[in-house]
Amino acid sequence: MHILKLSLLALAGLSNASSDSLVNCLKPALSSNTALEHPDQEGFIQDTGRYSTLFSPSFRVVAKVATEEDVAASIRCATDTNTTFFVTGPRHGFSQGLSQIKNGLEIYTGAFNHVVVDADTNTLTCGGATTFGDAIEAGYRAKKVFPTGSSSCVGMLGAGLGGGIGRLQGLYGLIIDNILSVRIMLPNTTVVTASEDTNPELFWGIRGAGFNFGFVLNATFRVYDQVNNGMHMNADFLYPANATQSFFEKLAKEAEDMPAAFSIDTGAAYNPDYNATMLIANAVYAGPEDEGRKLVQFLIDQKPLVQNITMVPWNKLIDAALFGGAGAAACEKGRYRKSLYSAGFKTIDPKAQVKMTQVLEQMNAKFPQTVGSGAAIYLPAIQAMKAVPKTATAYNRRDLLGHMNFDITYSDNTTTDETVDNLPAKMRDIIVETAGTNDLITYVGFSHGNEPLESIYSKENLPRLAALKKEIDPSGLFNAYHPLPTVYP
Numbered sequence: 001m002h003i004l005k006l007s008l009l010a011l012a013g014l015s016n017a018s019s020d021s022l023v024n025c026l027k028p029a030l031s032s033n034t035a036l037e038h039p040d041q042e043g044f045i046q047d048t049g050r051y052s053t054l055f056s057p058s059f060r061v062v063a064k065v066a067t068e069e070d071v072a073a074s075i076r077c078a079t080d081t082n083t084t085f086f087v088t089g090p091r092h093g094f095s096q097g098l099s100q101i102k103n104g105l106e107i108y109t110g111a112f113n114h115v116v117v118d119a120d121t122n123t124l125t126c127g128g129a130t131t132f133g134d135a136i137e138a139g140y141r142a143k144k145v146f147p148t149g150s151s152s153c154v155g156m157l158g159a160g161l162g163g164g165i166g167r168l169q170g171l172y173g174l175i176i177d178n179i180l181s182v183r184i185m186l187p188n189t190t191v192v193t194a195s196e197d198t199n200p201e202l203f204w205g206i207r208g209a210g211f212n213f214g215f216v217l218n219a220t221f222r223v224y225d226q227v228n229n230g231m232h233m234n235a236d237f238l239y240p241a242n243a244t245q246s247f248f249e250k251l252a253k254e255a256e257d258m259p260a261a262f263s264i265d266t267g268a269a270y271n272p273d274y275n276a277t278m279l280i281a282n283a284v285y286a287g288p289e290d291e292g293r294k295l296v297q298f299l300i301d302q303k304p305l306v307q308n309i310t311m312v313p314w315n316k317l318i319d320a321a322l323f324g325g326a327g328a329a330a331c332e333k334g335r336y337r338k339s340l341y342s343a344g345f346k347t348i349d350p351k352a353q354v355k356m357t358q359v360l361e362q363m364n365a366k367f368p369q370t371v372g373s374g375a376a377i378y379l380p381a382i383q384a385m386k387a388v389p390k391t392a393t394a395y396n397r398r399d400l401l402g403h404m405n406f407d408i409t410y411s412d413n414t415t416t417d418e419t420v421d422n423l424p425a426k427m428r429d430i431i432v433e434t435a436g437t438n439d440l441i442t443y444v445g446f447s448h449g450n451e452p453l454e455s456i457y458s459k460e461n462l463p464r465l466a467a468l469k470k471e472i473d474p475s476g477l478f479n480a481y482h483p484l485p486t487v488y489p
């Protein structure tokens with residue numbers, strides 16, 4: 001019965017497809033390893049599921065591409081049939097603008113996930129859809145280390161092309177600071193290399209706004225010999241929310257002078273075990289345990305209700321962090337309606353943290369469908385990131401101390417930011433008021449999608465980025481995610 005039903009559904013999908021000029025174009029153009037998936041087919045749901053289902057794009061077909069020529073053919077067919085397309089990798093990207101893609105083509109590039117580490121030249125080359133988890137695993141096996149983000153399921157390039165913030169940025173800079181070269185398929189489907197020497201202007205723009213200029217087929221990164229035999233100290237702490245003021249007073253002081261190998265994440269969220277909002281902190285030190293323990297003494301001194309300090313190999317760090325609770329949850333796709341907001345900051349204001357936490361508690365109390373939400377500070381050391389000149393890459397927010405992120409989860413199918421009194425944006429604005437940044441600054445990878453362009457790409461860089469966009473993508477084919485204008489101002 002089940003098989004019969006599936007066959008009928010598949011047939012229905014095919015018969016729909018035959019009347020679709022897009023599908024008629026794709027079928028003969030794609031390699032035999034490429035799958036075309038339709039909404040009534042099983043793989044479609046899996047391959048379109050995103051980290052947040054809120055503001056999801058809608059597709060009538062997914063081209064699950066296998067080769068570079070498949071990517072080119074998919075772009076050409078979409079263009080020829082006037083179909084909006086969206087090239088996807090691990091699908092953790094969020095922007096309210098994605099909902100403008102309706103009835104489009106998803107070009108799913110998951111097959112571009114190879115990773116090769118050359119230990120002799122200290123380089124790692126990976127496909128455009130490689131996840132942090134896969135890159136870390138390959139690097140660790142080769143006894144190497146390099147900057148990544150802190151969720152194993154996020155794309156090394158999806159995140160990296162926006163900047164790439166992560167725990168090791170104090171030692172090695174951002175992900176973009178370690179890109180040596182990329183091979184990119186431009187919107188017109190030609191493939192070019194970009195590096196400091198070849199297409200340097202494109203290389204500049206790719207490192208901060210990369211998703212605007214085509215699909216990076218593969219990229220080569222600089223890597224480093226692992227530190228402390230690949231063992232990192234992971235320390236987790238849990239505090240009651242009424243510790244917020246004193247906690248952030250201490251953290252603000254420590255943040256002024258964090259060693260390069262040190263990184264802290266903290267977050268406020270409702271905790272069902274305590275039936276209360278709790279403050280969680282994760283500290284990671286890429287070095288020996290005795291040094292790391294000294295660094296987290298200020299967190300121990302604040303008398304956490306629970307603490308856990310362990311040495312973990314780098315390839316297990318993401319799963320171990322935050323009492324082992326964050327890794328798998330951050331990998332969920334197609335399940336939660338999430339609304340993300342973020343603000344970069346130069347100073348930590350304990351009073352603003354208290355006020356913001358109170359608003360979070362009020363939101364949870366008034367709108368119980370928001371209790372899965374969290375507000376988290378991302379505070380890795382900044383030395384190597386800051387040492388790179390601001391003009392070197394299109395990401396130029398090198399004077400930020402950290403990022404305050406709001407991961408708002410709606411557990412029902414109807415709630416929106418508006419129906420919760422816009423409290424998510426209000427919480428962010430409380431932080432912005434005393435962030436030391438004058439205006440809102442938002443890292444593109446954490447942004448909501450309704451921030452002013454200047455908040456994301458900066459007023460200084462927009463004229464140069466717009467000129468590059470005009471040259472590389474004048475028709476705006478790669479405009480799905482945080483698009484650049486072709487003219488600015």
Ligand SMILES: Cc1cc2nc3c(=O)[nH]c(=O)nc-3n(C[C@H](O)[C@H](O)[C@H](O)COP(=O)(O)OP(=O)(O)OC[C@H]3O[C@@H](n4cnc5c(N)ncnc54)[C@H](O)[C@@H]3O)c2cc1C
Pocket residue numbers: 051086087088089090091092093094127128129148149150151153154155156157158159160161162163164165166210211212214215216217330331445446480481
């Ligand atoms: C749970 C979670 C944790 C995160 N942690 C971090 C972190 O630690 N550090 C950090 O910097 N950011 C982090 N981010 C933000 C992250 O940078 C963005 O969400 C990013 O867009 C994810 O990229 P993706 O490839 O996973 O997603 P996708 O949705 O597949 O892609 C996002 C955008 O990037 C484009 N893109 C992806 N790959 C390529 C490519 N090869 N060439 C050209 N364009 C490409 C896509 O076309 C799309 O426009 C996190 C996000 C989440 C949800």
